[in-house]
Each structure stands twice: as structure tokens, then as C-alpha cells.
Amino acid sequence: MAVDTHQAIRARRTIRDFEPRPIDRAVLDRILEAGLRAPMHDPKHGRRFIVVDDAAVRAELVRGFWRERPPEEIAAVVDSWELEFPEQRAMFLDALPKQASMVLSAGALVIVCFRQTEPLLDAKASLHELNAFAEVWSCLENILVAAAADGIFGVTKIPSSPAETQHIRRTLSIPDDYEVACYLPLGHPTSGAPSFAPAIGAVGSYVFRNSWGRVEP
Numbered sequence: 001m002a003v004d005t006h007q008a009i010r011a012r013r014t015i016r017d018f019e020p021r022p023i024d025r026a027v028l029d030r031i032l033e034a035g036l037r038a039p040m041h042d043p044k045h046g047r048r049f050i051v052v053d054d055a056a057v058r059a060e061l062v063r064g065f066w067r068e069r070p071p072e073e074i075a076a077v078v079d080s081w082e083l084e085f086p087e088q089r090a091m092f093l094d095a096l097p098k099q100a101s102m103v104l105s106a107g108a109l110v111i112v113c114f115r116q117t118e119p120l121l122d123a124k125a126s127l128h129e130l131n132a133f134a135e136v137w138s139c140l141e142n143i144l145v146a147a148a149a150d151g152i153f154g155v156t157k158i159p160s161s162p163a164e165t166q167h168i169r170r171t172l173s174i175p176d177d178y179e180v181a182c183y184l185p186l187g188h189p190t191s192g193a194p195s196f197a198p199a200i201g202a203v204g205s206y207v208f209r210n211s212w213g214r215v216e217p
């Protein structure tokens with residue numbers, strides 16, 4: 001059932017537990033098209049989506065980042081981050097063990113790429129040089145909202161090292177002038193799939209009038 005934009009934005013949440021059923025091809029195309037309709041600064045920052053439905057290829061992608069760790073080790077890592085909010089701790093304790101399973105079990109796994117001719121991680125002189133990166137994230141948000149409108153949810157997993165990106169590149173034959181923005185597992189959530197979407201509170205507490213710190217009367 002289609003929902004309006006504000007309902008879809010409110011419904012969107014990160015999901016890492018998927019029912020074992022694929023996403024209909026037409027539905028996936030519609031969701032990805034929403035991504036392509038996001039604002040774009042320069043058409044040469046081409047966006048590309050690699051849909052990985054071959055289980056062996058997914059397993060090879062997972063090999064590039066995954067190491068099974070006992071729960072005590074995961075808890076020690078999360079505690080070492082000294083997170084400010086207890087909800088974040090709960091989210092990471094749930095999320096870290098699922099980084100492989102969410103990629104393997106998603107109804108659709110999309111690897112989102114964008115054209116990046118200068119090295120993305122070199123020092124930059126201005127934010128303008130990050131436009132391609134900014135664009136791809138506006139594309140991703142359109143995808144996530146459009147997916148939510150269709151009852152489909154997902155998670156963005158960023159490659160955590162250049163070596164991981166290289167592994168994705170090699171596995172999927174991605175050319176050197178394309179960067180990998182993220183793995184995007186999408187699917188139908190299981191009935192018990194937890195959500196850790198943070199409470200945002202009143203909008204007014206984020207908004208200043210005419211000068212930093214000046215709140216509405």
C-alpha cells in the first residue's frame with residue numbers, strides 16, 4: 001500500500017533482520033529510480049547500483065570484512081567506544097553480530113557506487129570537492145524513504161577500510177574511477193526485527209532564528 005511522503009519518512013528505520021524472500025524486480029527498480037531522482041550537482045558523478053543476487057558472490061563480499069567474534073569480545077569493543085547514550089550501546093550490541101548475516105540474507109543486496117576521479121580520502125580544500133560523495137548520500141536517502149513506502153527496509157554498511165573497498169572492487173570488477181559508497185541490504189523485516197531509531201525530540205530544539213543559539217520566543 002502506498003503511503004504519503006511524510007509517513008514514509010517516519011516509517012523508515014534501519015533493519016538488519018530480513019525475511020527470506022526476494023524483492024520484486026519492478027519494486028526494486030522503482031526504489032532505485034527514486035535514488036536517481038535525488039539532487040545531483042554534476043551528471044558526470046555517475047551513480048551505479050550493482051544488485052548482487054548470486055549467493056556465492058555475496059559470500060565472497062562478506063569474506064572481505066567478516067570475522068566471527070564471541071559476544072564478550074564484541075561487548076568489550078563497544079564499551080571501549082565509551083558511547084554517550086545507552087541506546088547506542090544496545091544498537092551496536094545488536095548490530096555488530098549481524099553485519100554478515102544482513103548482507104547474506106537481504107531480499108536484495110545493492111552495492112551503491114559513484115564516480116570519483118580524485119582520491120576521495122585525500123585532504124580536500126573545500127566541501128565542493130566532496131560533492132559526489134554528498135550526492136550519493138542524498139540518493140541513498142531517497143532510496144530508503146521510497147523503500148519504506150513499499151514496506152521495505154534496509155541498512156547502509158560503509159566499507160571500513162581501503163582494503164575492504166579494494167576487495168569489493170575486485171569481487172565485482174568495479175573500475176578504478178568508481179568509489180563504493182556502501183553495501184545496501186534491503187528486504188522485508190522479520191516480525192521481531194528490532195529498531196533502534198533514536199528519538200529526535202521537538203523540532204524546535206534544533207532550530208535557531210536569525211542567529212546561532214537564538215530560539216523561538
Ligand SMILES: Cc1cc2nc3c(=O)[nH]c(=O)nc-3n(C[C@H](O)[C@H](O)[C@H](O)COP(=O)(O)O)c2cc1C
Nearest residue numbers: 012013014016091095155156157158195196197198
Ligand atoms: C553513514 C551511515 C553509516 C552507517 N553504517 C552502518 C554500518 O556499517 N552497519 C550497520 O549495521 N548500520 C550502519 N548504519 C545504520 C545506523 O546504525 C542507523 O542509521 C542508526 O542506528 C539510526 O537508526 P535508524 O536508521 O533506524 O534511524 C549507518 C548509518 C549511516 C547514516
